[in-house]
Amino acid sequence: MDRFGTHLCRLTALAAIALGPQALGLPTPTAYAQAAEQPRSTSVELRQLDVLIVLYTRSFSQTLTHAQLERVHEEVLEFVEFYRTAVGDAVDFRISFLQIDRELALAEISEVAPGRYYLGREDIEDELVRLGMLDYEFDEVIALYAWNDANPEGASLAYGGGAVGPDGHFLGDAGYNSIGVFAWDPGRISQIMIHEVLHNIDDMFSMSGMPDGILNSDEMSRNMPTLLAERPGAFLPHYNDDEMINYAERERANRATYPWAMQLVYYGWILQRTPPEAWLRLRYGRVVVPGARVRGPRPLYERIFLSRANERVYLPVVSAEGARPPSAQIADEPIALERRTYEHTDFDGGTLFEGTYYAGWLKLARDGEPTSLTVGDGAVEIVPLGMGDLAAPSRIVAYTATVAGTGQGILWAEAREARFGEPGPLIADATLSATSGEDSLALAEREPGRFAFAVSELGVGRHSLSLNADAAGLVFVPRRVVIERRSPWRIEAESRLLTSVGTPLGITIRVARDVGARDSRVTARVGGRELELRELEDGRYSAVLDEGLKPGLDTVHVTAELPGMDSVEVLEAAIPVYSEPRGWIEVPSRIGVQAGQLLTLEARVRDRMGRVVEGAGLPVATVIGPELLMMTEEEPGVYRVRFEPPVGDHRIYVIGLEGRFERRVVALQVR
Amino acid sequence: MWWHYRSASSVWTGPVVALLAYALTSALAGPQRHERPRVAVAPALTLGLTIDGELSEWENLPAITLDSASHLLTDSALYDGNADLSGAIHFVWDSLYLYAAGRFADDCFAVGAAWTSDRVNFVFDFRNDNHPLSYGGTAPGGSSWQPDDSWVYAHIVGDGQPPYPVMRLAYDYHGPIDGALLVSRGVEGGWTFEMRVPWVGLPESQPFVGAVFGFQMFVSDGDESGRLTEIMWSERWGYSRDAGLQWELWKLGKLVLTGAPLAQESPEEGV
Numbered sequence: 001m002d003r004f005g006t007h008l009c010r011l012t013a014l015a016a017i018a019l020g021p022q023a024l025g026l027p028t029p030t031a032y033a034q035a036a037e038q039p040r041s042t043s044v045e046l047r048q049l050d051v052l053i054v055l056y057t058r059s060f061s062q063t064l065t066h067a068q069l070e071r072v073h074e075e076v077l078e079f080v081e082f083y084r085t086a087v088g089d090a091v092d093f094r095i096s097f098l099q100i101d102r103e104l105a106l107a108e109i110s111e112v113a114p115g116r117y118y119l120g121r122e123d124i125e126d127e128l129v130r131l132g133m134l135d136y137e138f139d140e141v142i143a144l145y146a147w148n149d150a151n152p153e154g155a156s157l158a159y160g161g162g163a164v165g166p167d168g169h170f171l172g173d174a175g176y177n178s179i180g181v182f183a184w185d186p187g188r189i190s191q192i193m194i195h196e197v198l199h200n201i202d203d204m205f206s207m208s209g210m211p212d213g214i215l216n217s218d219e220m221s222r223n224m225p226t227l228l229a230e231r232p233g234a235f236l237p238h239y240n241d242d243e244m245i246n247y248a249e250r251e252r253a254n255r256a257t258y259p260w261a262m263q264l265v266y267y268g269w270i271l272q273r274t275p276p277e278a279w280l281r282l283r284y285g286r287v288v289v290p291g292a293r294v295r296g297p298r299p300l301y302e303r304i305f306l307s308r309a310n311e312r313v314y315l316p317v318v319s320a321e322g323a324r325p326p327s328a329q330i331a332d333e334p335i336a337l338e339r340r341t342y343e344h345t346d347f348d349g350g351t352l353f354e355g356t357y358y359a360g361w362l363k364l365a366r367d368g369e370p371t372s373l374t375v376g377d378g379a380v381e382i383v384p385l386g387m388g389d390l391a392a393p394s395r396i397v398a399y400t401a402t403v404a405g406t407g408q409g410i411l412w413a414e415a416r417e418a419r420f421g422e423p424g425p426l427i428a429d430a431t432l433s434a435t436s437g438e439d440s441l442a443l444a445e446r447e448p449g450r451f452a453f454a455v456s457e458l459g460v461g462r463h464s465l466s467l468n469a470d471a472a473g474l475v476f477v478p479r480r481v482v483i484e485r486r487s488p489w490r491i492e493a494e495s496r497l498l499t500s501v502g503t504p505l506g507i508t509i510r511v512a513r514d515v516g517a518r519d520s521r522v523t524a525r526v527g528g529r530e531l532e533l534r535e536l537e538d539g540r541y542s543a544v545l546d547e548g549l550k551p552g553l554d555t556v557h558v559t560a561e562l563p564g565m566d567s568v569e570v571l572e573a574a575i576p577v578y579s580e581p582r583g584w585i586e587v588p589s590r591i592g593v594q595a596g597q598l599l600t601l602e603a604r605v606r607d608r609m610g611r612v613v614e615g616a617g618l619p620v621a622t623v624i625g626p627e628l629l630m631m632t633e634e635e636p637g638v639y640r641v642r643f644e645p646p647v648g649d650h651r652i653y654v655i656g657l658e659g660r661f662e663r664r665v666v667a668l669q670v671r
Numbered sequence: 672m673w674w675h676y677r678s679a680s681s682v683w684t685g686p687v688v689a690l691l692a693y694a695l696t697s698a699l700a701g702p703q704r705h706e707r708p709r710v711a712v713a714p715a716l717t718l719g720l721t722i723d724g725e726l727s728e729w730e731n732l733p734a735i736t737l738d739s740a741s742h743l744l745t746d747s748a749l750y751d752g753n754a755d756l757s758g759a760i761h762f763v764w765d766s767l768y769l770y771a772a773g774r775f776a777d778d779c780f781a782v783g784a785a786w787t788s789d790r791v792n793f794v795f796d797f798r799n800d801n802h803p804l805s806y807g808g809t810a811p812g813g814s815s816w817q818p819d820d821s822w823v824y825a826h827i828v829g830d831g832q833p834p835y836p837v838m839r840l841a842y843d844y845h846g847p848i849d850g851a852l853l854v855s856r857g858v859e860g861g862w863t864f865e866m867r868v869p870w871v872g873l874p875e876s877q878p879f880v881g882a883v884f885g886f887q888m889f890v891s892d893g894d895e896s897g898r899l900t901e902i903m904w905s906e907r908w909g910y911s912r913d914a915g916l917q918w919e920l921w922k923l924g925k926l927v928l929t930g931a932p933l934a935q936e937s938p939e940e941g942v
Contacts (some may be wrong), residue, residue: 261890496804539918553803578804619707625933626733650933652879657708657925658799663881 016455046276048092049285052138054124054175055181057420060394061106064316066421068182070359072144073097073316075189077300077357078344080318082194082264085353089290090279091201096136096303100127101310101418102389104145104281106153107480116158119145121165121176122430128171130475131385139166139284140175147180151660157183161192165198166207166284166326173207174538175200175282187246187345191260198267205274206238208283215270220258225247227269234265243244260346270524298378304366308368308384308426309417315332317358317375335362337375340453388427395482398455410451411481413443426450430471436463458485489517491561500659501551502607502618507533508519508542511560511571519563526556526577532665533558538601548607549579549614551659581659590667595647601666603631603639603654612637621659625650687786709905709924711886713762713769715931718733720763720770722864724725724856729772734759735904737775737890738821743900744889744916745856750900754778756892757902758861763793764878764928768867776861781893782828784835789827791864794923796820796885797875801921810909816842819875820920823848827855827862848872878928886926 055072058062064072079092110120124143127135149156163177170176177196181189198217205213216221225248228236235244250256258266262354280287300316317337337358343351364382365371371382392413399409415430416423426449434441434453443451463483469476492510499505509526511517522533527549533541541560556575561568572612586604593599601622605613614636622629622641631639631654645652650668655661712733720728734820738757743750750756758775773791781788797819806815822840829835850869855862870876874886889903902909905924909917 065833387756404736471825492697495807498804578802580802617707619710621710621927623927625931626712626929628712628927630710646931646933653930655881655927656885657710657804657883657927663879 001345006020009413021150030150030162032312044289045280045287046088046092047282047285047485048089048094048288048291049139050136051095051140051142052128052133052136053095053097053130054100054141054143056100056104056143056145057121058101060106060153061155062146062148063421063662064146064180064182064405066184066361068146069420070314071186072181072189073300073314073359074340074342074357075193075316077188077316078190078342078353079193079197080087080300081342081353081355082190082267082344083197083271086268087274087279090271090274090276092288094285095139095301096129096138096305097127097301097465098133098389099304099306099310099420101307101420101424102477103391105479105623106155107394108477109145109155111155112158114496115154115156117155118158118162119143119178120162121170121178121181125171126473127477130641131387133305134171136303137172138174139204140197141171141177142197143176143178144181144189145178147183149183160184160188161196163196165200165203167203168207174290187349189486190344194267195263196398198270204282205278205283208281210278210281213278214274217270218269220263220266221248221252223266223270224409227266231269234269235262243513257453259348261266261350261352265354266345286488296378297376299373299380300357301380303381303383305385306422307387307418307420309387310364310384311366311421312361312363313382314479315360315362315375315380316543319356319358321377336360344421370633386474388430388469388471388474388641389416389424390414390432390476390479391416391423391465392479392481393482394468394480396455397484397486400456400460400485400487405478409455411443411455411465411483413453413467413479413481414471414474415449415451417474427469427474430469430474432467432469434465434467436465443463443476455483455485458483460485460487489560489569489571491558491560491571491574493556493558493573495575497575497577499549499577500580500608501613502609502611505545505548505579505607506542507545507556507558507575508536508540509533509558509560509573509575510538511562512539521561522558524556524558526554547611548609549577551579551581551613551618552616553578555582581616581656581661583613583661585620585654585656585661587654587664588667589665592669592671593645595670596644598642598644599668600640601631601652601654603664604637605639605656605661618659621655621657623655647671679862685906691776701934711762711765711807711904711924711926712929713926714929716763716765716770716878717931720867722770722852722867723866724854724863725864726772726774726865729761729865732761732763734761735888737888737902737904739902744903744910745900746912749894749898753824754860756888756895758891759855760888762926765807766870766878766881769867769873769878770865770867772863772865774858774861774922775892777862777892779892780857780862780893781895782826784826784829785893785901786891788891790824790893792822792824792889792891794820794822794887794918794920795873795876795926796920796923797873797877799883799885799925801885801923803921805921808921812846813840813918814842815884816918816920818842821873822918823868823873825853825864825866827864837866839872841874844937879929880930882918882928884926884928885920885923887923892921900940 013384053076057069108123109117110123112118147157157180161177161179166173166175179189179192195217202214202216224244228244232241245549247256297317297319300318304313304655306313337360339356341356343354345351352656368384373380373382396411413432415427415432418424428448430449432443432451434443441453443453446452465481465483467479469549487513492512511520517539524531524533524543529545531543531545535541554577556577558573560571583606586606605618607613617633620631620639622631628642629643631641634640645668647670652666652668654664694704736759738753754776755778758773760771760773761772824836835853836847837853839848848868849872851872853866855864870878885903889901892900906922908919908922
């Protein structure tokens, strides 16, 4: 148990195990089975725990098929079979099964790290309470939920499984673990259940005043010396005890991992070494006498809860090899159950144990009343529940100028009864409410059970709506809908442009929605010029201002006209542009003047294309000895300065104070 | 005298006239014209200079005035006019150093290296490449400055015994400039300073006649109770009491290195 009291198991670690019993040469019955069959003292009483298995058959990422649902039940059966074989004379699970067929939304699942999700107990407790599960005082809840890592939301499972409690904070005082199913090999479902339930049992001992009542299922390597001391040769004939000690040390150094078969040996041992008296002192479940347990064919579950909108229910029946086929009847009608086999396998597919069972799909009465069904030597109660399915998209992107008739911009929500594998019936008398922050939103009922909301009532931006439905006798879970209301088009452009004087200025912008908008007319106004931009691809439009810009700051004003169905939409954007003064200053290389004469020095500024830059008023100056004299653009592109130089041969310099101009040197001769 | 200043022509009458001409050009420029920067000059030094805080060698050199007509950054209620803080700064250069000297009137002399004591500040853009869209028009944090941007500052009287360091802050450095020297003096009604900063301590500076640096300067005047007055030369940068100075490095004037008097050889004319 970690310091958070939560046991989180990474399936990737399990999957990395390459060694299986076959690779080890393990035959069946395996070392696990041998360990499980160690003689134990026979107690006259045993602990019976009430376990609820919840299955969400549909999530945003996965909808289980009939075959997948059957496989989930088979995995439950394997989980039960392990515990029955390993420690059946000390603890027994009385299992109820709750099938939830509404869509489990991503927003309901805890995001424990960016993009990593885990169905926490707080995510589902309210729903379980509203479905009446609190009344059954379950000791353990195992939540299974359909999952597929390949989903449009990019969400992936955070853990193979995760266990927490019991600690008095969930559904009364129940332990909890959850497993995303069909994200990986379904054979892992029972493996993870076996492992995670051990964590919950560990906490049950702790909560019962026996913190050391059972060893930690995560500490196999740490406890290996004890295991071998108590059960010498437990891993023979494949590994002797010294080899296993070395194996454990390698595992602790993350240089080896245990095959599932070895883990089962460990799990079986920690369950069996716990004295029967300790199991009886647990303050969870009840004490029963073994003789009271049904040993013949019997339903896997004591109760099955499911939506009343389902017409059929899947019924697995436990049976021993060679036992007679169970008889089942409902309303005095015999039910045909099919014989099936299961195999509990290692990571490489090698069989560790196997068995037979019976199962079938039973047709339910439509009266919505609980039905008690006798199967073999046992019975199951099938309890239809009023379970609603509030169907709505989790996210809508709508634009402020929606083209009429496309249906875009409408949030549709439906109040249905939940049903496995397909939409249930619309609920005629349902009411729907929606809130966005503190605001209540009105939804119009377009037909019984079907509601619409025009998102045009919302402003541009992101809105998180909470939808809730209400109907007599039905439990609905609120649905969160994110509506992003956007301006339909935008101009994407550089935040600023840099160029140099006289250099052709390329202007490329993109007119885009989620994809580029085509067939628009795009113009740009800059430097006193009006340009029409040519369409490129994916909404990009481009033009070149061949003569460039005058130096300094300017603005490119872009206008895009987008054809709509009935009108033209106009977008505008402004892009600042700085045109750097750059080029060269043209001066005479030498100049002569008579002493006492006023000298006029003349310069022209050319851009990098060789054109005279006219009308820019650039800061051009002359350095004459220690003096700096500014030159004035007296006529377009011509800069002059006048001064009376002293007699002699001198060098004077002409420079640009801004931008990039080479200093020019003028040889001056004054005679 | 190390500097021979000549004003032999009615047209060529030195930097005052030059700046007037420059201002006239600016005034004539239409709205499409390029906005003109303020310009300071640093003539070339041809004779030796003693860094001793005594400023007679700097007489007749072009000066940049900082006074009540300059940009007041701080609370006007704390500034009592030119007697509180005003003065002028001169620059010269040679191939090894940039020299600066100044005399300031200051009615309260705050010593120490705290940010609220008397200090001169020079900000350089040595490549002279900052423009209105540099830094996205925002005041960049120190680590975002371009490599050629440096703030050089010196407390007139720092902590401890003189000489006090001349400091430089840049995107990758904040510390004293090796080889720099500052000498300051208390004088009647204020203080003087004289300093030299080696070019090698100013990354990306290249001294030659006609070199142009983006340049800003301001003077910080601490009074009793930690009150601070700062006046700035070129464009006014943003300032708030809580956030302090906004280092709007794209709003700079220019410092131009000019030559020696025409009758003399320039120290290093470069290319």
